[in-house]
Amino acid sequence: MAKVTYEIVEHDGGFAYKVGDVFSETFVSHDEAHKAAESAAQRQQLSGEDEQILYEEADGTWKEEFASGGDRPDAVVEDELEDDAP
Secondary structure, three states: OOEEEEEEEEEOOEEEEEEOOEEOOOEOOHHHHHHHHHHHHHHHOOOOOOEEEEEEOOOOOEEEEEEOOOOOOEEEEEOOOHHHOO
8 A cells, every 4th residue: 555644844934744845835833734734644545436547747748547546545644843843
């Protein structure tokens, strides 16, 4: 099973969560960013409908494939800033 990690980080004068190299919007407080990451991680694990999907790969090529709505990753939130949060 795939694993998706939402990491809480300081970003753009506030806090955000990121997955890989992609940042969320910036939140004013650490707590807001953490709650948003928890919510996103929960939604990531919800089952959906089976569908054909089209996506662009890092090299710019497009791929089309069948995606099972029940094939959901394990999603977790990592928050190394939690101990430092006010």
